[in-house]
Amino acid sequence: MNFPVRVGQGFDVHALVEGRPLIIGGVTIPHTHGLLGHSDADVLLHAVTDAILGAAGLGDIGRHFPDTDPTYKGADSRVLLRAAMDKVREKGWAVVNIDATVHAQAPKIGPHAPIMVSNIAADLAVSIDDVNIKAKTNESLGYLGRKEGIAATAVALLASI
Numbered sequence: 001m002n003f004p005v006r007v008g009q010g011f012d013v014h015a016l017v018e019g020r021p022l023i024i025g026g027v028t029i030p031h032t033h034g035l036l037g038h039s040d041a042d043v044l045l046h047a048v049t050d051a052i053l054g055a056a057g058l059g060d061i062g063r064h065f066p067d068t069d070p071t072y073k074g075a076d077s078r079v080l081l082r083a084a085m086d087k088v089r090e091k092g093w094a095v096v097n098i099d100a101t102v103h104a105q106a107p108k109i110g111p112h113a114p115i116m117v118s119n120i121a122a123d124l125a126v127s128i129d130d131v132n133i134k135a136k137t138n139e140s141l142g143y144l145g146r147k148e149g150i151a152a153t154a155v156a157l158l159a160s161i
């Protein structure tokens with residue numbers, strides 16, 4: 001159906017391990033542990049990438065940037081987000097707004113959220129007013145509550161250009 005707006009959602013989770021930097025929303029956050037992944041494991045940017053790809057009907061991040069491809073080993077997820085946005089734009093879509101949540105028992109995300117917002121807004125070519133980042137602990141419940149990993153969820157609204 002041709003309709004001038006489309007919605008997409010994204011989810012990602014990565015394990016917290018020692019000896020890796022913690023990079024979320026393009027911000028390197030001082031912490032005892034970092035996220036494990038093939039790329040820089042930026043869980044928030046991966047959720048946002050899946051949200052915009054999903055809204056455009058373009059599948060998911062692993063389809064475009066496989067974790068079996070050495071090209072993406074240690075990749076900066078902002079580069080992947082910009083490349084995904086290029087594909088979304090080529091299909092005739094622009095981002096209206098993004099709303100995302102980082103599910104992290106620790107560390108505190110709030111102090112870093114403004115820079116995350118500005119990174120994501122720049123990569124998607126939208127205003128900082130069009131990107132909202134929230135954070136929640138997992139109330140110490142489950143694998144997130146035990147600080148075994150950090151998850152992120154995101155929704156994206158696209159408009160036809």
Ligand SMILES: Nc1ccn([C@@H]2O[C@H](COP(=O)(O)O)[C@@H](O)[C@H]2O)c(=O)n1
Pocket residue numbers: 103104105106107108109110111134135136137138139
């Ligand atoms: N990693 C986090 C988690 C939470 N916040 C902020 O704290 C508020 C309360 O979180 P609860 O999970 O206890 O409801 C939340 O609304 C965030 O503002 C955070 O910054 N970083």
Ligand SMILES: C[C@@]1(CO)OP(=O)(O)OP(=O)(O)OC[C@H]1O
Pocket residue numbers: 012013036037038039040041042046061062063065066067068072073074075
């Ligand atoms: C980003 C990619 C590619 O380097 O790898 P990871 O960093 O492991 O992240 P994931 O969230 O599993 O997403 C898809 C991947 O293909």
